[in-house]
Amino acid sequence: xxxxxxxxxxxxxxxxxxxxxxxxxxxxxxxxxxxxxxxxxxxxxxxxxxxxxxxxxxxxxxxxxxxxxxxxxxxxxxxxxxxxxxxxxxxxxxxxxxxxxxxxxxxxxxxxxxxxxxxxxxxxxxxxxxxxxxxxxxxxxxxxxxxxxxxxxxxxxxxxxxxxxxxxxxxxxxxxxxxxxxxxxxxxxxxxxxxxxxxxxxxxxxxxxxxxxxxxxxxxxxxxxxxxxxxxxxxxxxxxxxxxxxxxxxxxxxxxxxxxxxxxxxxxxxxxxxxxxxxxxxxxxxxxxxxxxxxxxxxxxxxxxxxxxxxxxxxxxxxxxxxxxxxxxxxxxxxxxxxxxxxxxxxxxxxxxxxxxxxxxxxxxxxxxxxxxxxxxxxxxxxxxxxxxxxxxxxxxxxxxxxxxxxxxxxxxxxxxxxxxxxxxxxxxxxxxxxxxxxxxxxxxxxxxxxxxxxxxxxxxxxxxxxxxxxxxxxxxxxxxxxxxxxxxxxxxx
Amino acid sequence: xxxxxxxxxxxxxxxxxxxxxxxxxxxxxxxxxxxxxxxxxxxxxxxxxxxxxxxxxxxxxxxxxxxxxxxxxxxxxxxxxxxxxxxxxxxxxxxxxxxxxxxxxxxxxxxxxxxxxxxxxxxxxxxxxxxxxxxxxxxxxxxxxxxxxxxxxxxxxxxxxxxxxxxxxxxxxxxxxxxxxxxxxxxxxxxxxxxxxxxxxxxxxxxxxxxxxxxxxxxxxxxxxxxxxxxxxxxxxxxxxxxxxxxxxxxxxxxxxxxxxxxxxxxxxxxxxxxxxxxxxxxxxxxxxxxxxxxxxxxxxxxxxxxxxxxxxxxxxxxxxxxxxxxxxxxxxxxxxxxxxxxxxxxxxxxxxxxxxxxxxxxxxxxxxxxxxxxxxxxxxxxxxxxxxxxxxxxxxxxxxxxxxxxxxxxxxxxxxxxxxxxxxxxxxxxxxxxxxxxxxxxxxxxxxxxxxxxxxxxxxxxxxxxxxxxxxxxxxxxxxxxxxxxxxxxxxx
Numbered sequence: 001x002x003x004x005x006x007x008x009x010x011x012x013x014x015x016x017x018x019x020x021x022x023x024x025x026x027x028x029x030x031x032x033x034x035x036x037x038x039x040x041x042x043x044x045x046x047x048x049x050x051x052x053x054x055x056x057x058x059x060x061x062x063x064x065x066x067x068x069x070x071x072x073x074x075x076x077x078x079x080x081x082x083x084x085x086x087x088x089x090x091x092x093x094x095x096x097x098x099x100x101x102x103x104x105x106x107x108x109x110x111x112x113x114x115x116x117x118x119x120x121x122x123x124x125x126x127x128x129x130x131x132x133x134x135x136x137x138x139x140x141x142x143x144x145x146x147x148x149x150x151x152x153x154x155x156x157x158x159x160x161x162x163x164x165x166x167x168x169x170x171x172x173x174x175x176x177x178x179x180x181x182x183x184x185x186x187x188x189x190x191x192x193x194x195x196x197x198x199x200x201x202x203x204x205x206x207x208x209x210x211x212x213x214x215x216x217x218x219x220x221x222x223x224x225x226x227x228x229x230x231x232x233x234x235x236x237x238x239x240x241x242x243x244x245x246x247x248x249x250x251x252x253x254x255x256x257x258x259x260x261x262x263x264x265x266x267x268x269x270x271x272x273x274x275x276x277x278x279x280x281x282x283x284x285x286x287x288x289x290x291x292x293x294x295x296x297x298x299x300x301x302x303x304x305x306x307x308x309x310x311x312x313x314x315x316x317x318x319x320x321x322x323x324x325x326x327x328x329x330x331x332x333x334x335x336x337x338x339x340x341x342x343x344x345x346x347x348x349x350x351x352x353x354x355x356x357x358x359x360x361x362x363x364x365x366x367x368x369x370x371x372x373x374x375x376x377x378x379x380x381x382x383x384x385x386x387x388x389x390x391x392x393x394x395x396x397x398x399x400x401x402x403x404x405x406x407x408x409x410x411x412x413x414x415x416x417x418x419x420x421x422x423x424x425x426x427x428x429x430x431x432x433x434x435x436x437x438x439x440x441x442x443x444x445x446x447x448x449x450x451x452x453x454x455x456x457x458x459x460x461x462x463x464x465x466x467x468x469x470x471x472x473x474x475x476x477x478x479x480x481x482x483x484x485x486x487x488x489x490x491x492x493x494x
Numbered sequence: 495x496x497x498x499x500x501x502x503x504x505x506x507x508x509x510x511x512x513x514x515x516x517x518x519x520x521x522x523x524x525x526x527x528x529x530x531x532x533x534x535x536x537x538x539x540x541x542x543x544x545x546x547x548x549x550x551x552x553x554x555x556x557x558x559x560x561x562x563x564x565x566x567x568x569x570x571x572x573x574x575x576x577x578x579x580x581x582x583x584x585x586x587x588x589x590x591x592x593x594x595x596x597x598x599x600x601x602x603x604x605x606x607x608x609x610x611x612x613x614x615x616x617x618x619x620x621x622x623x624x625x626x627x628x629x630x631x632x633x634x635x636x637x638x639x640x641x642x643x644x645x646x647x648x649x650x651x652x653x654x655x656x657x658x659x660x661x662x663x664x665x666x667x668x669x670x671x672x673x674x675x676x677x678x679x680x681x682x683x684x685x686x687x688x689x690x691x692x693x694x695x696x697x698x699x700x701x702x703x704x705x706x707x708x709x710x711x712x713x714x715x716x717x718x719x720x721x722x723x724x725x726x727x728x729x730x731x732x733x734x735x736x737x738x739x740x741x742x743x744x745x746x747x748x749x750x751x752x753x754x755x756x757x758x759x760x761x762x763x764x765x766x767x768x769x770x771x772x773x774x775x776x777x778x779x780x781x782x783x784x785x786x787x788x789x790x791x792x793x794x795x796x797x798x799x800x801x802x803x804x805x806x807x808x809x810x811x812x813x814x815x816x817x818x819x820x821x822x823x824x825x826x827x828x829x830x831x832x833x834x835x836x837x838x839x840x841x842x843x844x845x846x847x848x849x850x851x852x853x854x855x856x857x858x859x860x861x862x863x864x865x866x867x868x869x870x871x872x873x874x875x876x877x878x879x880x881x882x883x884x885x886x887x888x889x890x891x892x893x894x895x896x897x898x899x900x901x902x903x904x905x906x907x908x909x910x911x912x913x914x915x916x917x918x919x920x921x922x923x924x925x926x927x928x929x930x931x932x933x934x935x936x937x938x939x940x941x942x943x944x945x946x947x948x949x950x951x952x953x954x955x956x957x958x959x960x961x962x963x964x965x966x967x968x969x970x971x972x973x974x975x976x977x978x979x980x981x982x983x984x985x986x987x988x
Contacts, residue, residue: 020514023521034714035732038769050545220528238529275532327592400888 002064007079011057015276017050022234029226035181055090074279077460081278088141093351096137103133111404117396120375126159127403128371131364134406149365152409157416159464162362164468167359167413168477172351172415175481179488180399183336186492193333198319200245207243210254213309214261214295215443219270228343229256231292233267236275251333254309255300261287262295265447279458285410287295287463289417290424292344297347297418297423299446303330319338334491338386340395344412348488349386356381356403357411365408411483420467423479424454427471436460497556501573504553512543513634516728523720549584552584562739568773571954575772582635588893590631597627598900600826605898606703612888614869621897622865625858628900631810643859646903651778651910653958656856659906662971663852666845666909669975671879673842673982677830680986685826694739697747700810701737706754707803708789709937714762725786727761730769744811745827749794756789758783763949779860783911783956784918785944791841793940797824798875798932830986831881834889842982844882849940850875851896851905859902895966914961917935917973918948921965 001009012353020447024043031039063086066079077405109128114123135148142151150161211223219237233239241260266288274280299305306326313319321329336346342353357379360374378397379390390396402410427450428434437445453470467475488494495503496800518537525533551724557580560573601620608617626980629642636645644655705717713731720736728735735754738745760782768774776782793799798819808815830840836847857863873884874890884890896904922943924927931939961969982988 013539013543016536019533019536019539020517022846023514024516027517028522030716031728032712032714032716037731038729039513045507046514049507049510092945112964201793218526220526221528222524233525234525235529235532237532352696353877441540 003065004075006059006062007066007075010056010062011078011082011124012276013053013280014050017046017053020046021050022232022435026232026234026240029146055086057090058087059301064108069254072274074460075126078277081459084301085278085377091140092137093140094132096140099139100130100399100406102135103129107404107406108338110219111398113399115394118398120391121372123393123404124374128376130404130406131369131408132342134408135365137197140487147319149362149363149409152361153412156410157413158462160416165358168419169351169355169412169415171477171481172419173355175350175485176351179485179494180338181490182494183488186494188330188337189335189491191335193320193324194250194332196250197247198247198250198320200247202316203245203247203250206313210257210309212390213441213443215447216256216261216264223257223265229260231260231263231267231457233281235279236266236268236270239264239267244345248314249318255296255333258300259292259296259306262292265295265450266291266296266324269447269451270458271456274458274460279460281459282459283459283461283466285413286416286420287454287466289414290420291306291454293418294421294425294450296423299434299443301333301347302435302438303327304435306330306333307439307443315456331491334487336488338388340382340388340390347418347487348484351415352385354411354415356385357400358415359448361408361411384466408470419477420475421480422483423467423471423475425483426452426479427453475486497559498569500556501569501576503559504547504550504556505572505772506770508544508547511540511547513728516538516726517662517834518632520728520734521724524637527592540588544547549580551584561782568954572771572773579772585634586631587634590627590634593716594627594631594900597623597777599901601898602784605892605895606871609888612886613891614891615866616885617887617898618866620867621868623864624898624900625863625902628902641859643856643903646802646859647906650736650904651907652778652956653904654780654910659852661851663845663906663909665971665975666913667849667978669979670842670845671978673988674830674832676988677982677986680906683825683829683985685829687818687828688744689742690730690744691816692741692811694741694745696810697741697744700807701747701751703801703806704751705755707753707937709933710755710758717751723754725757725761725774727758729772730762730766732759733758744807744814749790752794752937753786756786758786759944760949763941763945764952765950765954768952768954773954776952777951777953777960778957779907780914781948781960782912783908784914785948787912788915788944792915793928793932795820795824795827795928796932797842798929800827800934801933802901808892812952823852825985828981830982832882832949833917834876834882834884835893841912842978843910846879847848848905848909850879851894852909855905861892870919877895897946913971913974914957915974916971916977917965918944919972919977921947 008091021043024039024046028036028039050282063079063083067083069076078122094289103126107130110126114120138148138151142148147162152158153162153165157486184483207223211217216223221239221241224240225244227244229242230240231241241257241264243253243257243260266282270280281311310321310324310326310329314324333348335347336348338349338352341346341351342357347352356378360377363369363374363377364371374398382388382390384397402408427435428446432445432449434446438444454466457466461469464475497792499708517539518533518540523532532645532825554577557573557577560569563570597620601624604617604620608614632642632645636642641656647654647656647659701717710717715733715735718734719738720734721738723736723738725733725735733752735758737747737751737754760776766773797820800823802820804815804820804823808818828841830842832843832846833839836844836851839847850872853875856869857868857871858865860890869887869891876882876890878886919928922940926943928940931937949958951960958969
């Protein structure tokens with residue numbers, strides 16, 4: 001076998017293991033409790049088999065040669081991404097990894113126990129151990145002079161570090177805080193009609209309409225229900241996503257599904273030539289999130305979207321939505337109010353939640369972290385950023401699964417996703433009349449634009465490069481600040 | 495590592511692959527069509543990885559030593575079963591296997607195409623090729639003087655060959671044919687009330703009652719829907735089964751679920767010490783089927799079962815079932831009538847369907863098979879055994895997936911299952927008052943008896959040995975003939 005054949009056979013095998021691990025994850029959501037322990041032991045064995053293959057050092061020289069060639073740019077990119085990943089994981093020490101896995105399992109178990117009890121004091125020592133084990137694990141990967149948190153940020157969003165994020169968040173924060181201050185003095189929007197009793201079964205019966213409108217097809221995807229909506233792109237022809245019906249919020253399941261369908265389209269529209277390769281995914285977390293945020297906010301929260309869909313929703317809920325216009329409906333959807341829980345935040349306050357996590361993560365990975373007292377920092381920041389008093393740790397620092405599960409450095413990509421979305425949206429609206437298409441139910445042209453300019457690239461191009469090509473310029477947060485300023489100025493007549 | 499440790503590590507790894515393949519199968523039922531091709535390519539890679547491990551010849555001497563020791567009978571049995579399996583598959587030639595897989599895929603595709611068209615002439619050549627490839631594949635496994643079909647029968651039911659089956663079927667046939675002749679002259683049972691319109695949603699809402707009554711718990715199992723009901727025992731704590739609602743048969747989903755729950759209990763009640771080993775399954779297909787047939791026929795088709803459940807079903811269908819007594823209901827459930835399709839056959843005619851398949855399989859694997867004309871044999875046998883004219887191949891020889899999928903030698907175990915069930919049922923009724931328990935809804939004592947006498951053994955004991963211990967004597971078909979004669983003599987007042 002030549003280099004290319006060896007590489008392809010090896011990558012294909014890895015894909016088969018990765019596929020099986022995905023099935024483990026999908027099925028685990030549905031599996032009965034008594035089978036859990038055995039299931040996990042089986043997943044561990046399979047993961048360790050996969051680990052062996054992924055760390056087969058005999059493939060290293062092959063990857064190096066293919067990364068250095070210039071004849072086949074797709075193959076080059078595949079080899080480079082695999083090589084980077086392999087080098088990183090080869091630098092990890094086995095004893096550090098085992099210690100980390102042990103501490104991680106303890107942290108998850110403790111969080112599941114102490115979150116409902118709102119008991120930060122009992123949980124905090126587990127987080128302390130976890131951060132320590134994570135630092136030890138990642139330390140060998142650090143380059144000369146590099147800060148650990150910068151490494152973690154880069155893992156989730158290539159090319160981003162604290163310097164770049166600090167500048168980004170400063171612009172976002174200035175804009176959001178100023179708008180919120182102005183809004184505080186204005187009449188608030190009444191959204192009470194959204195919060196009447198909307199039986200889940202009726203909402204469920206309406207969902208096929210939204211799926212159809214968003215071009216989502218049973219031919220290549222499935223929807224089910226779960227507590228926390230999420231999308232699992234098994235492969236381009238098989239995308240699973242979940243939704244959650246809230247009986248006192250008629251828009252929740254719709255907007256959350258529109259968000260997940262944004263992710264789903266990304267998985268579905270990656271170049272089929274990349275199937276089974278490392279390119280068959282988004283280049284970065286922020287880029288993936290940009291597609292869901294674009295769908296949720298720039299499509300799903302627009303008047304044009306509801307000009308088409310509201311009359312249909314009114315057929316299901318004639319009494320509850322009597323006399324509501326698309327304009328009124330849309331105003332209510334975009335109402336802003338500072339709240340404690342990130343996942344329920346509106347578009348304007350959302351990035352402030354992210355900034356709080358970002359600031360706390362910087363502390364967590366500083367030279368001398370005081371993890372046990374982070375709850376006080378959390379509460380103080382919620383006061384400062386959002387003007388709220390946090391009543392307890394359950395709705396405060398314990399609300400999120402990211403830290404207990406060691407997803408450090410991930411949060412900031414949520415804010416980036418919104419900013420990328422605003423920039424893509426601005427570019428798209430230069431090319432096509434998005435509002436007309438939404439009003440007329442011709443969304444296929446929107447998804448065709450997203451495919452051509454963003455999604456089909458998979459991980460072949462960097463996120464920066466995709467933005468540059470799609471938008472004709474580098475990334476800039478001003479697209480978000482301009483969009484959000486215009487939107488809220490109009491909404492609240494500032 | 496010593497022998498035991500090597501064996502256990504090897505078997506555990508195999509279990510992890512087998513688990514992943516099970517997940518592939520479970521998930522495949524639900525996955526969208528566009529992902530199918532890639533999914534299959536991933537399953538093939540994983541299966542071939544598993545094949546490599548399963549055929550690692552360096553483990554052979556370990557298996558031989560452990561099979562020969564006498565200190566640990568459980569370990570001995572595990573090693574022996576694995577050794578047999580390995581020897582069998584090592585004797586297979588790679589080129590024969592590849593040819594077989596190719597021909598099998600073609601056969602399945604052709605059957606899916608020609609069954610709806612009722613086109614036997616076009617399908618038959620594929621079956622001919624398949625039988626030929628299968629013969630070539632299995633030939634190296636034959637012992638001196640052994641006939642191929644005897645080998646296939648033994649694969650599915652250890653210790654059974656054509657001599658034993660011929661004798662068995664002779665007794666069954668004599669009994670069934672004689673009863674059917676007598677019944678033909680009597681007044682037929684009116685079961686038309688079962689075939690009114692029973693909306694699937696209402697049936698679905700009643701199903702939790704049946705699950706509860708049968709002791710099935712969400713803690714260790716899940717029910718879903720599929721065209722052909724089946725049970726997948728993922729592991730003792732995780733059993734999946736499916737059902738199918740028929741809107742013009744109120745009993746179909748209930749009895750089919752009671753059947754599948756019989757399988758489910760078997761999977762759930764195997765000794766937990768066997769989890770992850772080759773012992774964590776039924777010793778034979780007939781034994782597994784005996785537990786589902788016992789539940790379906792000896793429990794689900796009994797008056798006592800309906801004395802408890804009919805009043806509850808009448809709450810859901812008060813008009814449709816007005817004035818029906820448990821006795822009337824049960825009589826209707828047990829009505830017998832010769833029909834063309836095996837899966838819809840009643841308890842009395844069912845074994846005749848099986849005998850037809852058995853006789854045809856014997857021809858198929860004879861020295862000089864005339865496969866192209868088997869449809870004529872089929873039609874003639876349906877006339878002879880069941881007095882029916884077969885209108886076309888779709889409801890005739892093409893009705894079953896077993897042959898196109900190369901499940902040769904499997905059919906007879908369906909009839910054995912019924913006969914084993916009758917013998918277990920007779921033994922159980924000596925120990926506990928099954929009818930009282932059914933009437934009072936105390937089914938847990940029934941499943942405890944089945945666990946103690948049949949299910950907890952897994953594949954540690956042979957099927958013959960399990961019957962001997964549970965029933966105090968060797969297997970005999972007279973338990974079925976006596977049971978069925980008594981039942982139908984009473985039902986039709988013969």
